[in-house]
Amino acid sequence: MTESHENLLLLPGLHGVGSLFPPFISAMPSHWTTHTFEYPLDAVRSYEEWTAIIRETLPEREPFVLVAESFSGPIAVKIAATPPPNLRALVLTGTFLSNPVAPLPKWLVRVAKPLLKIAPVPRFILRRFLLSPDSSPQLVQGVFQAVDSLPKTTMVDRIVSTCMVDVREDYRRLTVPTLVLIGRRERLIRPRAVAEFSRLRPDVQIAEFDAPHLIVESKPQESVTAIAQFLQQLSTSEA
Structure with missing residues (x-):
């Protein structure tokens, strides 16, 4: 069987850059x-x-797969809800459809916003909610560097925006084949928010991993294997 060429557009998490993706890409x-x-x-x-900006950068002719992590998940869902004709599939990893943390009144989020811009993010918070005790030193250091490179104002605004987002109706309307990667050691996204993927769309394919929030960084080979199997199934159904 001929292996098909795949063109993947990767949307990173809240840090916004691709510095944590190399092991994932190398496993492809x-x-x-x-x-x-x-x-x-x-x-x-x-x-x-962001949805409008990224939509303008999408490949114009070649079929592509949209892979979105964490913060970028709602953007990818909104794009896929009214998809370009060459969007072949959607892969969501360690992400959410609505407020991923404990529900908070919107007024409280707005009040807390200026305070969050002052306090630094403790290292132990990053390790607890993004990583696991067995995360490699390289990944831990990469996460610290990615977070440190992001201006505090930008980080806080992105965090606050995740508390306000709700793309559940867009997700319900999806017609694009979708795979959702979920980490069984997820600590950042509350269980109810994770469960929304299968509750709202029982037909969507789910792949679970013994991984923390940063799934493709923690389990690059396993993640690629799951995506490859998903895309192979899609190719078979299209044949």
Whole structure:
């Protein structure tokens, strides 16, 4: 059976850059190609604005697969809800459809926003909610560097925007084949938010991993295997 070429557009998490993706990309077959959209570090935009911006960068002719991590998940869902004709599939990893943390009144989020811009993010918070005790030193250091490179104002605005987002109706309307990667050691996204993927769309394919929030960084080979199987099934159904 001939292996099909795959063109993947990667949307990173809240840090907004592709610095954590190399092990994931290295695990991919040689006949796959990738492009990572990187968010400007000092750019503050709403989810609607990012959706419009990224939509303008999508491949115009070649079929592609949209792979979105964490913060970028709602953007990818909004794009896929009214998909370009060459969007072949959607892969969501360690992400959410609505407020991923404990529900908070929107007024409280707005009040807390200025305070969050002052306090630094403790290292133990990053390790607890993004990683696991057995995460490699390279990944831990990479996460610290990615977070440190993001201006505090940008980080807080992105965090606040995740507390306001709700793309559940867009997700219900999806017609694009979709795979959702879920980490069984997820600590950042509350269980109810994780469960929304299968509750709202029982037909969507789910792959679970013994991994924390950063799934494709923690389990690159396993993640690629799951995506490859999903895309192979899609190719078979299309034949």
